[in-house]
Amino acid sequence: MTDPAPIHFADLALIQRIIPHRYPFLLIDKVRDIVSGESCVGIKNVTNNEPHFQGHFPDMPIMPGVMIIEAMAQTSGVLVGVTMGLIDKQAKVFFMGVDAVKFRRKVVPGDVLELHVKTLRGGGRVWKFEGRAMVEGELATEATFTAMFDLPKA
Secondary structure, three states, X not given: OOXXXXXXXXXXXXXXXXXXXXXXXXXXXEEEEEEOOOEEEEEEEOOOOOHHHHOOOOOOOOOOHHHHHHHHHHHHHHHHHHHOOOOOOOOEEEEEEEEEEXXXXXXXXXXXXXXXXXXXXXXXXXXXXXXXXXXXXXXEEEEEEEEEEEOOOO
């Protein structure tokens, strides 16, 4: 029996088979350029009908920074899920820490947010990542973050 082909792209259906998030808190639309154990790029199409824009801020909608960081974390969850074969395993992921956060540019409806995630340390339950959120090649947000994966029992 041969090993399955490596996964380099995750559409919305595959994302939902890997991470538990659902609307309105699923913040990524697809993940591309997946290099198992190393890096990937999540894509978030920012639209005006998202619930946080009703109050942040109604006259000048800006995507909250914490939502951008959460989108990075969800992207990293897909990377780990692909790397560790967690498709349909109902694994959970929990933040352990967020460091060195910098907000450089507003993210507004109509933007396509590219979430570049790189593994700094991983392989077991605890992983550390470097994330950069980009809009049209311009840095919007950067952070390092650590997450713990509640892996299913074998």
